[in-house]
Amino acid sequence: MYRYDSRVVITLDAGGTNFVFGAMQANKFIVEPITMPSNAQDLDRCLSTMVEGFRAIIAKLETKPVAISFAFPGPADYRNGVIGGYLPNFPSFRDGVALGPFLEYTFGIPVFINNDGDLFAYGEALGGALPEVNAKLEALGSSKQYRNLIGYTFGTGFGIGIVTEGNRLHAGDNSCVETFCLRHKKMPDIIVEEGVAVRAVKRVYGEASGDVNHNFEPKDICEIADGKRPGDVEAAKKAFAELGEIAGDAMATAVTLIDGIIVIGGGITAARKYIMPSLLKELRGKIHTLSGDTLNRVQMEVYDLDNEEEFKAFAKGNQRPLKVYGTDRYVAYDPMKRIGVMISKMGASQAISVGAYAYALHQLDTKNEQ
Incomplete structure (x- = not known):
């Protein structure tokens, strides 16, 4: 969607240290980005920098932009464009x-402002994972098509975005769709983000290796x-395996x-x-009733969509004729309920930008249709 659209949307990658301004057309950046210090600690300087950066990008364009659209970190009333609350970086x-x-x-x-997890999911739903999966299913002769997507970002935090019915971003009534504050599987009174973030990988490696003062980053x-x-090779593997386990537990709740x-x-x-072996194992895990019955934790079969053999089985399903x-x-009947997990091909930054672009155009088109 919007891969051939001629409209231009101004974008911003809003970090606590730097602002990176850009412009997108047809899902691609069309000018050299401009980077400026965000001055996040001083509101007057921060807003002045934002205006200066947007004006500098607009000056480079041959076509007048139709909107500004970007993600902003932290809590906000995104629907009304109001940023506020606990914002360590701003x-x-x-x-x-x-x-x-x-x-x-x-x-x-x-002007459209959204959570970065939301825009990541929106970009993947409209221009990334969702159309990719559906195209591959069609090419393999499957009639199955997907319209719902949950996007997760692993980084300094644990972000989420949800898109339903192909292009409906589920932002909630309070702009507060979050995953970071779910329970940590192994420490129920601790937030799950402590197990699914950069700091989690560093912490677990330090604990497992005995070198708690190391300076290693996840890379x-x-x-x-x-x-x-x-x-310590085994400690390094454990650090990522535990991240996968804790993330998989949280994902099992959401995908259900x-x-x-x-x-x-x-x-x-x-x-x-x-990461993926323990993540998939968690999604494919079991849960029990008080009477001793065993059930799948997730009521759908879970496939690794980056594995070609698993994707073929995912596409094939279990279709049979039913009288x-x-x-x-x-009639054709396929009783196999199934979902899949995959790694972003676009990457989080590109997906967020595509999401910001698509969100703005979709909102403008929807308004024009009313």
């Missing part, structure tokens, strides 16, 4: 800033696991409620081969 926004209305007044075009720990860097494809993005996914009672007619 302390000057803590008391509440009507950022969307301010930018709309300044530039005279619509280094992955290289240790691969045998490319000196260190949403029933859709899971796509994961973020730099930590470079350690996929150490219509009292007639000579038959």
